[in-house]
Amino acid sequence: MLGKLRRLNRDVPKVALEESERLPSAERRRFLRNGLFTAGGAMVGGALAGIAPRALAATQYPPEIPSWTRTLGAGVVTDPYGVPSPFEKEVIRRNVPWLTADKVSSISFAPLQHLKGIITPNGLFFERHHAGRPEIDPQLHRLMIHGLVERPIILSMEDLQRFPSVSQINFIECPANGGMEWRGAQLNSLQFLHGMVSCAEWTGVRLSTLLQDVGIKPEGKWLLAEGADGAAMTRSIPLEKALDDVIVAYAQNGEALRREQGYPIRLVVPGWEGNTHVKWLRRLEVGDKPWMQREETSKYTDLMADGTAHGFTWVMEAKSVITSPCPEMPLRGKGIHQIEGLAWSGRGKVKAVDVSVDGGQNWQKAQLREPVMSKSLTRFSLEWKWNGNPALLQSRVIDETGYVQPTLAQLRQVRGTNSIYHKNSIQTWQVNADGSVVNVQLS
Amino acid sequence: MFSFHKSSGLFATTCCGILLASMPFVASAEQAGHYGYGESATDEQIAAWDIDIRPDGMGLPEGSGSVDEGMAVYETHCASCHGSFGEGMGRYPKLAGGEGSLDQDRPEKTVGSYWPYASTLWDYIHRAMPFFAPQSLSDDQVYALTAYVLNLNYIVDGDFVANKETLPKVEMPNQDGFIWDDPRPVVNNERCMKDCKGEVTVSDSAEGKNLTPSTTGPLDEGITE
Numbered sequence: 001m002l003g004k005l006r007r008l009n010r011d012v013p014k015v016a017l018e019e020s021e022r023l024p025s026a027e028r029r030r031f032l033r034n035g036l037f038t039a040g041g042a043m044v045g046g047a048l049a050g051i052a053p054r055a056l057a058a059t060q061y062p063p064e065i066p067s068w069t070r071t072l073g074a075g076v077v078t079d080p081y082g083v084p085s086p087f088e089k090e091v092i093r094r095n096v097p098w099l100t101a102d103k104v105s106s107i108s109f110a111p112l113q114h115l116k117g118i119i120t121p122n123g124l125f126f127e128r129h130h131a132g133r134p135e136i137d138p139q140l141h142r143l144m145i146h147g148l149v150e151r152p153i154i155l156s157m158e159d160l161q162r163f164p165s166v167s168q169i170n171f172i173e174c175p176a177n178g179g180m181e182w183r184g185a186q187l188n189s190l191q192f193l194h195g196m197v198s199c200a201e202w203t204g205v206r207l208s209t210l211l212q213d214v215g216i217k218p219e220g221k222w223l224l225a226e227g228a229d230g231a232a233m234t235r236s237i238p239l240e241k242a243l244d245d246v247i248v249a250y251a252q253n254g255e256a257l258r259r260e261q262g263y264p265i266r267l268v269v270p271g272w273e274g275n276t277h278v279k280w281l282r283r284l285e286v287g288d289k290p291w292m293q294r295e296e297t298s299k300y301t302d303l304m305a306d307g308t309a310h311g312f313t314w315v316m317e318a319k320s321v322i323t324s325p326c327p328e329m330p331l332r333g334k335g336i337h338q339i340e341g342l343a344w345s346g347r348g349k350v351k352a353v354d355v356s357v358d359g360g361q362n363w364q365k366a367q368l369r370e371p372v373m374s375k376s377l378t379r380f381s382l383e384w385k386w387n388g389n390p391a392l393l394q395s396r397v398i399d400e401t402g403y404v405q406p407t408l409a410q411l412r413q414v415r416g417t418n419s420i421y422h423k424n425s426i427q428t429w430q431v432n433a434d435g436s437v438v439n440v441q442l443s
Numbered sequence: 444m445f446s447f448h449k450s451s452g453l454f455a456t457t458c459c460g461i462l463l464a465s466m467p468f469v470a471s472a473e474q475a476g477h478y479g480y481g482e483s484a485t486d487e488q489i490a491a492w493d494i495d496i497r498p499d500g501m502g503l504p505e506g507s508g509s510v511d512e513g514m515a516v517y518e519t520h521c522a523s524c525h526g527s528f529g530e531g532m533g534r535y536p537k538l539a540g541g542e543g544s545l546d547q548d549r550p551e552k553t554v555g556s557y558w559p560y561a562s563t564l565w566d567y568i569h570r571a572m573p574f575f576a577p578q579s580l581s582d583d584q585v586y587a588l589t590a591y592v593l594n595l596n597y598i599v600d601g602d603f604v605a606n607k608e609t610l611p612k613v614e615m616p617n618q619d620g621f622i623w624d625d626p627r628p629v630v631n632n633e634r635c636m637k638d639c640k641g642e643v644t645v646s647d648s649a650e651g652k653n654l655t656p657s658t659t660g661p662l663d664e665g666i667t668e
Contacts, residue, residue, distance in 0.1 A: 094663070
């Protein structure tokens with residue numbers, strides 16, 4: 001039976017169903033139930049669509065003993081590298097096709113509405129590539145460090161791992177996160193509005209360790225980081241920051257970096273624009289001036305209403321958003337709800353988060369969940385009794401520098417509507433009487 | 444470190460506490476060459492990988508290219524995406540135009556209207572274009588393309604020849620349009636808790652705009668425009 005099931009599961013659901021036709025009726029029922037969870041979503045959505053799913057599922061409720069309790073499950077190393085339950089198949093990164101010309105220079109958004117805690121699973125971390133995701137053989141990959149240094153070197157990935165390692169939990173946010181909303185409310189989804197932020201535990205070598213080992217010449221003031229992708233992505237970073245808390249990371253949440261996150265190595269520049277965290281890092285050059293690369297002149301500069309632009313706006317200012325409820329996670333009925341969300345600041349720790357249910361007229365202090373760490377996502381929550389009336393939910397973060405997250409109106413007044421980047425204003429969710437949640441903007 | 448014996452874990456803690464205090468090698472990590480890992484990079488290796496160009500011309504190689512030469516290369520390798528006049532095809536970026544639009548409602552940020560330095564153009568075309576075949580052009584071709592794109596933006600005349608002497612001297616129209624000192628925080632809200640504003644008005648809603656791809660089911664390829 002086990003052997004048979006395994007073979008069947010590899011077949012397309014339709015074939016599996018036909019095969020089940022040949023089983024004795026008791027066996028067949030068991031097979032179908034088993035199929036529901038072993039072959040998972042594919043069967044539910046596909047071949048079993050004809051059978052009312054509720055009727056099938058109902059047979060697992062008390063007083064019925066569920067079928068998975070009365071059979072054996074899959075053995076160890078059925079998935080040598082574990083994958084999520086097929087019932088979680090909708091929890092995926094998604095893109096907005098109309099945003100970019102193609103998927104090679106594009107963005108995908110993390111499904112924040114489904115994520116718990118503060119760590120983003122490696123397979124769901126948002127992606128931003130400028131020339132696609134390269135496939136790099138770590139045996140052949142090298143990191144060159146040169147320029148105003150005493151001892152220019154080339155490091156293999158093995159060399160790099162011999163240095164003392166550090167681990168730190170940091171968020172990475174694309175400065176264009178929410179950038180589609182400067183002029184008005186467009187997208188009705190937490191994932192697409194705020195999903196260009198993710199958070200992981202990064203492990204690697206402190207850049208200061210590497211730079212001190214090659215010896216920085218006194219004239220050295222800037223660092224250029226360059227990727228090995230088809231965009232040969234580059235950003236200039238002042239040495240002061242480079243020597244502070246930047247790391248050359250080779251691991252993410254305990255395993256090697258994912259390819260989408262820069263495998264085999266990337267820069268992690270805590271609290272700064274995602275674009276500075278150069279992925280697929282191949283070169284670090286020390287110089288005495290910035291290089292004024294395309295990604296720090298044409299892009300990642302903020303155009304103000306008067307036509308002037310601000311450059312080198314590296315820090316991601318404090319931001320927060322309610323993740324539950326949200327357009328994807330409406331309220332199901334009146335009564336007690338846990339309002340939950342995420343807050344972060346590129347300048348340090350989150351000090352407090354306030355929540356309003358009346359569009360910012362009155363605020364209540366939310367609870368911060370441990371751990372609260374510098375330049376990391378922080379989760380907050382507030383218990384709320386919903387009486388079923390329409391409401392306007394907002395969250396507002398205060399970071400350890402005392403900075404208070406601005407309203408959209410305040411931000412627009414100073415920055416206009418053309419700056420694309422750094423839109424860290426308060427998000428408003430309109431809760432309708434039926435519990436549905438809509439992205440709105442207040443004047 | 445995993446240990447099946449609880450007591451040995453305890454031992455390790457006490458032992459290392461003492462060891463650390465008496466071992467001097469941790470401090471010397473500050474000195475150059477302490478680890479000395481990796482191989483030294485030769486001049487030839489550095490020259491091959493060091494492709495960045497600075498506004499002062501540092502990094503520009505030998506070679507040259509004229510506007511005329513650039514036109515031919517551009518038609519072959521660039522026009523399909525960026526348009527013959529740099530007007531941009533579909534959603535591919537515009538490379539020309541947009542003068543005087545930066546303070547308008549719909550600004551057009553192009554090489555001519557926005558870019559502060561001509562060196563960046565050489566650097567970027569060389570490292571990243573043409574999109575499907577980056578780093579496939581010769582230095583002369585990149586010089587020629589740089590000259591041509593500058594000419595499309597009326598920044599240089601038709602007889603301009605780009606090389607490592609002429610390019611750093613090109614003044615871009617928006618050179619002074621940038622502030623390179625981050626002025627933020629420029630907006631700082633007040634942390635008011637009670638009766639913070641009189642009236643709350645919803646000015647815009649995403650509902651019914653039909654711009655949001657589906658966040659359930661498989662990837663939504665639907666809304667492309």
